[in-house]
Amino acid sequence: MDADKIKKELLKKVDKKSDVGKEKVDRYINLLKIFYMLDESIEKKGVMVETINATQVFLKPNPAIAEKNKINTSLIALGRDLEASLPPPKEVVKQSYAASDLT
Template sequence: MDEKKLKAIKDELLKLIDKKSSVQVEKVDRYINLVRSYYLLDAAIEEHGVMITTENGAQRFTKPNPAIAEKNKVNSSLIALGKDLGLDTLVERGSRSTISDLI
């Protein structure tokens, strides 16, 4: 994901929080960092594939790319942090934005 899109997400998130609260600003920064990590993992999966081959001495076996599990963990963290930031209430308030719009 390019930095321009990340900045747009950050700007939108900053509109939704109390910018005077260092804690809330830190949460937005962590959210952006997680989004960046999510897309880096996505790129790694694209580059190396869903399945990878591992060689261990004479043994050779195929296993799922570990980046997939890490991407799922990052996604769970994004959802939890999004709820903490109150992004889940955007849908409840009838806003046109949804949490997935911010990713």
Template sequence: MNKAKITKFLKENVKATPVNQEKIERYINLLDIYYQLDKAIKKDGVTVTTENGAQKFTKVHPAISEKNKINASLLNIEKSFGFDESPTVILERRELL
């Protein structure tokens, strides 16, 4: 992730209001957390094994559900920016990530 590019893109394409500036900061913060969770999943794998006394069980990495929640929040913030959903804008956003 190139945080500087994304921040620059958002500041150039979102109306400069105190509320939008807060949304941009929140968006960048959520992106940081999203990619930290991604690193944890890559390090630990998509499943984790838990040992509780004599019991041992494997479950889905808890970071996966957290990533889904953060992704939903990111999408909601993006919608609030009012971007035109043309293929060009979508492509530009994908190139930033």
């Protein structure tokens, strides 16, 4: 993941004068970094982790998976919010054509 490239791409989409827009981009990049750090943790510790409780030893799902899902949901919502804050696209002027244009 190249955070700088992603940040530049997102900043092109927000109003340069909007501090809120820039803050949303920074938040998106921060969440993205955390998302991939959780990936590394899951790869290192595994999908299931061993839990020791007094004399009991059992496996349970790695809590990083649930956190990764929460971060993913936040990234999707923030991405939608960034898209919604974009200025409306310029209207394309439709040209009318006559039947004679087809020949």
